[in-house]
Amino acid sequence: MxxxxxxxxxxxxxxxxxxxxxxxxxxxxxxxxxxxxxxxxxxxxxxxxxNNQAVAGDLPVLIMDQIDKHFSPTLLVAQQGQQVNFPNSDNIRHHVYSFSKAKPFQLKLYSGQPEQPVEFENDGIVVLGCNIHDSMVGYIYIASSPYxxxxxxxxxxxxxxxxxxxxxxxxxxxxxxxxxxxxxxxxxxxxxxxxxxxxKTDTPAPRNTFGNKFKAENDQ
Structure with missing residues (x-):
């Protein structure tokens, strides 16, 4: 169908x-x-x-936060060339990554604020995960149109x-x-x-989490 x-x-x-x-x-x-x-x-x-008349350098930096072991928001819409910041507002460390063709990257195990935002040069769909908490899933839609x-x-x-x-x-x-x-x-x-x-949609299958195994000594 x-x-x-x-x-x-x-x-x-x-x-x-x-x-x-x-x-x-x-x-x-x-x-x-x-x-x-x-x-x-x-x-x-x-x-x-x-046509997208916006200059990438003039676009604001967007925020993809991490709160209660969830990406927040679950879906972020960005423009091609826009930067996204990935603060970690949890009291545990996260390791953000994507294997998506539009933007493969990783932010290795960290807490608080990463060193710099990530720029998304190509349009497409980026699926986000956490290498420590497998239940965390987020999405960035990178648009080529300003509309x-x-x-x-x-x-x-x-x-x-x-x-x-x-x-x-x-x-x-x-x-x-x-x-x-x-x-x-x-x-x-x-x-x-x-x-x-x-x-037509499908209900996502439950995802596992590594739980406490990879917590640092000061993580809770």
């Missing part, structure tokens, strides 16, 4: 990764849900073909009508399809102003 479907008053899903539909002159509201009808927070909608949106708790994303016509990509960290894969949707300027989008 298609992992992403689109339902409007006038049309149903047309395929796996590429759809087209007609949109009204008003701003477009996308409501993203899973296959059970539950809203999907942290869905990422990127407007493609939109990239993250769905709210109700699964809602709004796109300005002035951006139409446009092709967008859709992605979610729990999608059933491979993590690097993005669905594509072409939106024109006519017809309805609201789209219901369904992304």
């Amino acid at each position: 298609a992992w992403l479907g689109i339902v409007t008053k006038y049309m149903a899903a047309l395929g796996l990764l590429l759809f087209s539909c007609f949109i009204s002159a008003a701003d477009i509201t996308l409501k993203v849900t899973d296959q059970h009808g539950q809203p999907l927070v942290n869905s990422v909608v990127e407007l493609l073909g939109q 990239t949106y993250q769905s709210d708790a109700n699964g809602i994303v709004r796109i300005e009508q002035s951006r139409l016509p446009v092709k967008i990509s859709l992605w979610h960290p729990l999608q059933s399809q491979p993590l690097e894969e993005k669905a594509l949707l072409s939106i024109t300027e006519n017809a309805v102003s609201s789209l219901a989008i369904v992304i």
Whole structure:
């Protein structure tokens, strides 16, 4: 089955990764849900073909914290060339790493503040882990477009009508399809102003943790 479907008053899903539909002159509201009808927070909608005028050096440094053995936030949306700081707000040490093609890196066992932020030069998906606490998983979506949106708790994303016509990509960290894969949707300027989008997701398997084995003497 298609992992992403689109339902409007006038049309149903047309395929796996590429759809087209007609949109009204008003701003477009996308409501993203899973296959059970539950809203999907942290869905990422990127407007493609939109030039990024921002200079990487002018972008603010983003924060991916570590709190209670979790990455906070779970998903961070960054621009290509943007830097991310990885403070450790826990009272135990973490070893942050990624094997992702977009940015392989590691911050070896540390507490407090790392020496410097990490720059993400390439667009793509970065999956974060901790070499000590295997239950820790986080994501950084590195966008090539400045017009990239993250769905709210109700699964809602709004796109300005002035951006139409446009092709967008859709992605979610729990999608059933491979993590690097993005669905594509072409939106024109006519017809309805609201789209219901369904992304098929999987429940992540429980992950183990190494627990106390690698704690330093002053870790608790």
